[in-house]
Amino acid sequence: MAHAETWVHRLKASDPSVCTEVFDALYAPLLRYAARLTQDEEAAYDILQDVFFKLWERRATLNPDLPLKALLFTMVRNRSLNHQRDKQRHDASRAVMPEALLDPTSRPDNDVEAEMLGAHLHAWIGELPPRRREAFRLSRYEGLTHEEIARVMRLTPRTVSNHIMSALVYLRDRLHALESNCT
Amino acid sequence: MSRQPTALPTQTPEGRAWLDHHPEVDPADLERTWRLAEHARSLEESLEADPGRVAAIRSALEARVAHDVEARPSSLLFPDRQSQIGKRMPRWMRVAAVVVLLVSAGLAGWLRPITRTAPPGGSLATVLPDGSHVALNSGATLSYRHSFGWTTRTVRLAGEAYFDVSKAETPFVVHTFNARVTVRGTRFNVRAWRDDPVPATTVVLEEGRVEVAAQAAPEKTVVLAPGQMSQVESSAPAPSAPVAVDVPRELAWRTGGLAFTDQPLAVIVAELERRFDVDLHTRSERLRTEPFSLFVNRADSLETLLDMICASLECRYQATAQGFELTDAP
Numbered sequence: 227m228a229h230a231e232t233w234v235h236r237l238k239a240s241d242p243s244v245c246t247e248v249f250d251a252l253y254a255p256l257l258r259y260a261a262r263l264t265q266d267e268e269a270a271y272d273i274l275q276d277v278f279f280k281l282w283e284r285r286a287t288l289n290p291d292l293p294l295k296a297l298l299f300t301m302v303r304n305r306s307l308n309h310q311r312d313k314q315r316h317d318a319s320r321a322v323m324p325e326a327l328l329d330p331t332s333r334p335d336n337d338v339e340a341e342m343l344g345a346h347l348h349a350w351i352g353e354l355p356p357r358r359r360e361a362f363r364l365s366r367y368e369g370l371t372h373e374e375i376a377r378v379m380r381l382t383p384r385t386v387s388n389h390i391m392s393a394l395v396y397l398r399d400r401l402h403a404l405e406s407n408c409t
Numbered sequence: 410m411s412r413q414p415t416a417l418p419t420q421t422p423e424g425r426a427w428l429d430h431h432p433e434v435d436p437a438d439l440e441r442t443w444r445l446a447e448h449a450r451s452l453e454e455s456l457e458a459d460p461g462r463v464a465a466i467r468s469a470l471e472a473r474v475a476h477d478v479e480a481r482p483s484s485l486l487f488p489d490r491q492s493q494i495g496k497r498m499p500r501w502m503r504v505a506a507v508v509v510l511l512v513s514a515g516l517a518g519w520l521r522p523i524t525r526t527a528p529p530g531g532s533l534a535t536v537l538p539d540g541s542h543v544a545l546n547s548g549a550t551l552s553y554r555h556s557f558g559w560t561t562r563t564v565r566l567a568g569e570a571y572f573d574v575s576k577a578e579t580p581f582v583v584h585t586f587n588a589r590v591t592v593r594g595t596r597f598n599v600r601a602w603r604d605d606p607v608p609a610t611t612v613v614l615e616e617g618r619v620e621v622a623a624q625a626a627p628e629k630t631v632v633l634a635p636g637q638m639s640q641v642e643s644s645a646p647a648p649s650a651p652v653a654v655d656v657p658r659e660l661a662w663r664t665g666g667l668a669f670t671d672q673p674l675a676v677i678v679a680e681l682e683r684r685f686d687v688d689l690h691t692r693s694e695r696l697r698t699e700p701f702s703l704f705v706n707r708a709d710s711l712e713t714l715l716d717m718i719c720a721s722l723e724c725r726y727q728a729t730a731q732g733f734e735l736t737d738a739p
Contacts, residue, residue: 240477240478242474242475242478242534242535242536243533243534243535243536245470245471245474246467246470246471246474246534246544247531247532247533247534249466249467249470250467250531250532250665253458253463253466253467254458254665254707254709257458257463258454271459271462271466274466275466275469275470278466278470279469279470279473282470282473282474282477340448341448343445343448344448344449344450344451344452345449345452347445347446347448347449348449348452348453351446351449351453363453365418366443366446366453367450367453367454371416372418372421372423383423384423384426386423387418387421387423387424387426387427388423388427390418390424391418391419391424391427391428391431391439394418394439394442394443395434395439397442397446398438398439398441398442401442401445
């Protein structure tokens, strides 16, 4: 990420290698974000490609003061929400049961307890309200700062923080309940 | 590529304000929950990107960028500066400025090769003057002369790179420390790390036709067909006979993955050092020479990879000032 601040400048200078450099650094979290919002892996790949082509086409008009990472997450988010709206699909769906939960032998791991805990946490995160879940995942697993999440989700940093704190309180309560059941 | 530590949400200004309004909540409790949430990371990240599809998008993007850049080559280097100079100076002054620049830069600058290096921890995609595309793996260096493409298309490679060579009459030649690879227009991968425990140049052909020869015996060539691999070991007088390989696997590095089959651990460790820009060392001779196979679609976390290695080789790793040290498990 050390080169992040120069990416926009290099894009504006039409540096031919910068596009793939940004792509290599960020495609995995962007693809995950699109897949999660659309619940549609096919659409996620299309969105990923579209976003990077648009980034290149609009390089001349990029604002060097805005962080590129937040811009890319925002572009992915807008396209994902449009895709969902076009499909008239309401997000009543829960996170799909992960395979590892259905078949605990499928992932050999020394630390079975940690894995079970992970599976519980994953399920609880799936129970959070959609926007709270989105903010929490971007913060905890994709490493975005509150400011970046605020830009992407069009919230104030304060609201982002409130979402994350409330998510933590919810997960804490579920953890406590689990722990008191076990002892 | 290592993950940046994320600030604890309880320690941001907004988080502290929230805690002030919720005195019944113990911040230590929330911090523990935040830490434990790490256990869900592998499930939260369970969407494994399909390397083939990612590579296809990447190639399409590369082609698009190359198309635009080739279409306006004169403004490639300094688009802003050029337009400013163009507006301020009369034409004769611009010509004079260029002449002065050329003379003062001198012949020495012209003769010095152009060098592109992928930084440790990163990779680099570059386009040669003939439109050929080259992707360099972490730490690899490609160099060529300003005269590239006039009568010859010759490059020198130290490390690993993937070539997508545009078709032309002039042969395209890759020189490594001990081998030469000759092509006309094709896609192939060359791996030539001189400091590997068994230094060798390995060529994998994806499409088209290539000729491989040892620098020591240029007349003994081996011709590869798509999907085949040949190797020139530094002590060998000629390239090895072609064998069929799994090409997507051999090219896993292009999409951030790692693929090694029965390689001494020292070779894998050297790749991890370049890829993650860290120091990894071991005093154990057993660990250095132990053959190991490793295949991951995306090498994001060094610790996860070390866990995988140590689980099967019975070793441990410990953080040091610049990286990690591997030791035999007691």
